[in-house]
Amino acid sequence: MSKRFNVVAVSGSVxxxxxxxxxxxxLVERLGQQLPIEVRxxxxxxxxxxxxxxxxxxxxxxxxxxxxxxxxxxxxxxxxTPVYRASYTGLxxxxxxxxxxxxxxxxxxxxxxxxxxxxxALVIDHxxxxxxxxxxxxxxxxxxxxxxxxxxxxxxSSAQVLERIxxxxxxxxxxxxxxxxxxxxxx
Numbered sequence: 434m435s436k437r438f439n440v441v442a443v444s445g446s447v448x449x450x451x452x453x454x455x456x457x458x459x460l461v462e463r464l465g466q467q468l469p470i471e472v473r474x475x476x477x478x479x480x481x482x483x484x485x486x487x488x489x490x491x492x493x494x495x496x497x498x499x500x501x502x503x504x505x506x507x508x509x510x511x512x513x514t515p516v517y518r519a520s521y522t523g524l525x526x527x528x529x530x531x532x533x534x535x536x537x538x539x540x541x542x543x544x545x546x547x548x549x550x551x552x553x554a555l556v557i558d559h560x561x562x563x564x565x566x567x568x569x570x571x572x573x574x575x576x577x578x579x580x581x582x583x584x585x586x587x588x589x590s591s592a593q594v595l596e597r598i599x600x601x602x603x604x605x606x607x608x609x610x611x612x613x614x615x616x617x618x619x620x
Contacts, residue, residue: 437469438609441507444476445514445525451478452547455587456579457513459595460545463602464511468609473503481524490531497531505536509543509609510570512561516548520560529564537568541608543601544576554578573608575601 442461446453454476461472484497493501504510514521544561548554557576565572577598583591589598 438508440470440509441473441503442511445522449478450587453515467606475500511543513545516553516556537570540570542570542572543605573604575604
């Protein structure tokens, strides 16, 4: 496969250091071992202050506009967020409020989240899937959830989470290959 896939990875964490960012980077790294990818990493901890109080897309700074354009033109989106009060962070949602409602149609989306305990694991199915369902995106069936105990010094130390990352990267690779074949036959 000679095509380089355009992968946009969004970290919804507003903290640094961040377990969510560590999980996101592990997913990107594993995917990059399977496919040729170009990655754009969007960290809300860095860009969030540039758009937190903005209400209209036209008023966004150029850098945030460029991030939105990257999201809207991604071959694959990886969306990761910490669980905050039983959902994704408000700033994460605010970023996606600016994404055009048809831009992610049929785009594969790999979902990931981190939380303090296993009790928040359903955030992927009860919060993230509906958000990306609104956009008519294709959320991958394998999501990755990790708790604080799955990390050691902001590095993934859990064999189960590493195995889930492997399965998620395989699902993302397969989805990208199917989309590539579908687009080639449609052309």
